[in-house]
Amino acid sequence: MLYQNVSEIVLRNQEYVPIIKDHITYYGGNQMWFQSSNKTSTDYILHHYGSGTIAIADLFLYLGIKSNIYKNQVTESALQGKTLVSYIDYMSYIRTINSLYIKSKPYIDMLGRRIARAFNSYSRRYQLGLKAKWELRLSYYEMLELIEEMLYYDVPIILSIGPNTPNLWGKKGITFYHGHILDESLATTNYNLYILPTQYKFRPARNNIKSHYVTVTGIHRMEDTNSKGIIMLQISSWGKVYYINYEEYRDYVDCYGGTFTSSILYIK
Numbered sequence: 001m002l003y004q005n006v007s008e009i010v011l012r013n014q015e016y017v018p019i020i021k022d023h024i025t026y027y028g029g030n031q032m033w034f035q036s037s038n039k040t041s042t043d044y045i046l047h048h049y050g051s052g053t054i055a056i057a058d059l060f061l062y063l064g065i066k067s068n069i070y071k072n073q074v075t076e077s078a079l080q081g082k083t084l085v086s087y088i089d090y091m092s093y094i095r096t097i098n099s100l101y102i103k104s105k106p107y108i109d110m111l112g113r114r115i116a117r118a119f120n121s122y123s124r125r126y127q128l129g130l131k132a133k134w135e136l137r138l139s140y141y142e143m144l145e146l147i148e149e150m151l152y153y154d155v156p157i158i159l160s161i162g163p164n165t166p167n168l169w170g171k172k173g174i175t176f177y178h179g180h181i182l183d184e185s186l187a188t189t190n191y192n193l194y195i196l197p198t199q200y201k202f203r204p205a206r207n208n209i210k211s212h213y214v215t216v217t218g219i220h221r222m223e224d225t226n227s228k229g230i231i232m233l234q235i236s237s238w239g240k241v242y243y244i245n246y247e248e249y250r251d252y253v254d255c256y257g258g259t260f261t262s263s264i265l266y267i268k
Contacts, residue, residue: 009151010218013083016156016236017061021087028215029054029090030239042095045104050094051213051237053104055158056115056265057097058215058236060122061085062156072126074100112160115213115265132267137259140250144231146266147216155267157216159235161209161252162261172256173208174249176242179234202232202243210257212237214244216264 019026021033031050034043046053063070065083078085078093085093098104101118112134119132135146150157164170179202218234220243231246253262 008218008220009148010234011062011151011156012154013062013065016215016217017058017065017085018083019085019087019090019239021239025084026239027241028058028236028239029094032238033087033091034094042098042104045106046094046098049106050098050104052115052158052160053094053098053102055213055215056102056118057094059119059156059158060097061093063128066154070126070128112261112263112265115158119265119267130267132265135263135266138263143250143264144246146264147233148219150267151216151219156236158265159214159216159233160262160264161212161214161249162257162263163211164256165258165261170210170256171208172252173210174244174252175204176206176209176235176237176244177202177232178205179232179241179243202245205242210252214242217241219246 015025015027017028019029031046031048031054034047034050035041036044036047038044060070060075061078064072064075064079071079074093074096077096078089080086080089101122102114116132116134119130122128123130123132135143138146147157147159161174164172214235214237216233216235220232220234222230222232233244233246233249235242235244249262253259
């Protein structure tokens with residue numbers, strides 16, 4: 001079921017997983033916080049290949065923030081009975097999740113099926129009553145429907161922007177956008193600038209993103225001459241809010257990536 005008449009669906013906790021570091025509140029975690037000086041260390045692996053670990057660990061925290069039934073001793077090591085996470089507690093928590101469930105490897109980020117297995121192992125251990133599946137062959141509309149369904153039930157979505165396939169070292173990727181609340185009186189239309197009247201404008205922030213996991217925290221539909229309109233996915237990545245143009249993402253999947261490695265973790 002698609003929610004065609006809804007202009008936006010976002011997680012109920014608008015701060016997602018708020019983490020305090022140096023008096024700044026971040027929107028989820030950032031793998032770059034881990035040191036990369038020692039190539040034999042786990043921190044080095046997390047720094048370079050830990051986006052999936054951050055995504056699933058943040059998902060566990062979000063579930064714990066939204067309901068006590070999803071809290072346990074592991075999430076409480078970071079939450080400490082609060083909804084605001086300190087940087088020091090968070091770093092320790094990520095290392096624990098990685099050690100118990102993920103075991104990140106050097107030179108390759110984890111595959112989606114490993115994320116699903118990690119989630120299901122965690123869910124069984126703490127009796128969450130939830131089950132995850134890494135979807136492998138989702139069409140444009142099938143993926144969109146599952147994203148909207150999970151957001152409707154206040155569950156974040158882990159999404160992957162896989163490597164170029166079959167050329168794993170290819171340079172093609174997608175753009176991340178910054179979103180800003182739009183003052184309608186100042187609204188203009190420029191090249192490569194998406195306008196949602198009276199609501200948001202989006203400007204390119206990072207280019208050619210690939211081989212990376214993010215967490216979808218919202219979806220915004222915009223009016224456009226395109227019959228499908230413009231759909232922007234609100235995401236958490238590197239501790240910040242970004243946006244992905246869904247059409248651009250699906251073009252990447254079809255032309256350069258693939259549905260096996262560029263997909264979502266569906267939780268029910």
